[in-house]
Amino acid sequence: MPDKTEQEIIKNWKGNLSNPKVSICCITFMHENYISQALDSFLMQETSFPFEIIVRDDGSSDKTAEIIRQYQKKYSKIIKPILEPENTYSKGIRATPAVFKKAIGEYIALCEGDDYWTDKDKLQIQVNFLDNNKEYNGSFHDSLNMYDDESKNDLRIGNRDIDEDVDTASLIYENNIATASLIFRNNLGELPKYYQETKKGDYAVAVRVSEFGKLKYIPRAMSIYRIHEGGIWSLKKQEFHELEAIKFYNLLYIYFKNNNLRKVITIKINFSYYRQSINYIRNEQIIFSIKNIIKSISIFERKHKSLSYKKYLKELIKYLIKRK
Template sequence: MTNVLPLASIRCLAYNHEQYIRQCLDGFVMQKTNFPFEIIVHDDASTDKTANIIREYAEKYPNIHAILETENQYSKHDGSLARIVNQAIRGKYVALCEGDDYWTDPLKLQKQVDFLEKNSEYGMVYTLSRIYNQDKKRIEEGLFGSEYKGYDDLLAYNRISTLTTCIRTKAMMEYIDDIEPQKRNWLMGDYPMWLWIGHHYKIKFFPDITSVYRVLEESASHSKDIEKNERFILSTIDITSFFIKKFSLSPTNLYYQALNEYYYTLYSGYKNSGNYTKAMHYA
């Protein structure tokens, strides 16, 4: 790892991403900037060859800081994973991308940092992303992410795709200190941070397509298991309820519309699975 202080840090979490991590890292190292940046790649004790590939790239590129665990940190559920990675961040700005996604725009980091440097009232910036269906092995027609339309809209719908973001590190650390997300049972780490940042800073949307989001057959947010989907949806509702209470907000009709959509999804899923007791609960 180079000793030059970076202006921006790229934070990447990887676990059993042997099939995808090269494409992910290639998207980082191809970035063209007029400032130094670091790439922090954390492997959480993968059981495949992910760590070996990360080690290979770290030996080739001096701005890659590889953190290779011998014990899985996520399974501890004590916040150690986030703590280890966040303590390594040295940049004024931090861009997020998981090890199974990848960037396609070599100027992504430059454009986002340029904007944040000139606009101190903004806490983060994000873009659009293409969607790659891993099961079908193809790019889908639609895009992931959509324009930021204000806080009430964000409270109803998470329109921000994590892999496209660039955030003020100060804002991220303020969020962690205030909310202490490691003490909560939320199933996502990004959406609550957007809701906190959106309340304290402005958020900027660029209509550029800078990356590719990979939809896997099974993940926390995409599953064929209705019970997993239920846990994810209820966690989302818990997050929004938390911030409504914390910031003394008055939910809008748009928010209640989103709630109806969540509950209808659960009603429909349980009805189709033959669990009519659960279906009626959400009806």
């Protein structure tokens, strides 16, 4: 817990505490080993504006809720906990919409309870940009991966080419926004069906943000994404990732009517089937592999005949030859 008092944090804030500029939304579950670092990273932010921290624990059976209560006791004007008595996700209730409804800030910043921010100026940098560039609906920045042994990987984005201005098409194609890096205008309204019916909730939220305007990429690492056994997505099998991706992209295809967007989504569906076919080969499930590559081909033929799938077949054949 920070040594700073609540008064020391808010002393430079301009504006009414009851009208925060930013709502930091944090969803947590069974994060007793991580939640303190996340909350500390929020409280270390040096801003000229007021912010609130809405942290929702989904019925954790460890000490996560107890830790949140301790922080709320010290920072009662800033931290606004939502402590569920029992797990709601297992009942089909999503945490994000409930947290968004509580957020009253002009902007919403995201960070899950097992991730954290590393730069005290993160919020000020992103808010300054959005205040001065009304045509953008959000911004995101680079992030580092971290394993349980605290070893850090390369930048999640910085080692790849990326457009500084990201629209819906490029966001769907790249899927390169770390949740803890995202801040956006509080204008999303009710989250659409493609959010409600997917497990890729963070990805879906980012897509929703892009519906209202482009996003700015800031090439500066200001957050950490943890990869650990307790993470919902970090260590799940690749097959599960691809199955969820296929489901999500199909939901996007139904939702968006723009032909150019549908073309991008079709490429993603096809590539997910391709990668799934490789996963099945590696597990020596050849029949499933063949079924997936056939699905990939049929999608291209049915939806966009101009797209080429031959390279996928060539790669698959190469892999089969290597297995002999």
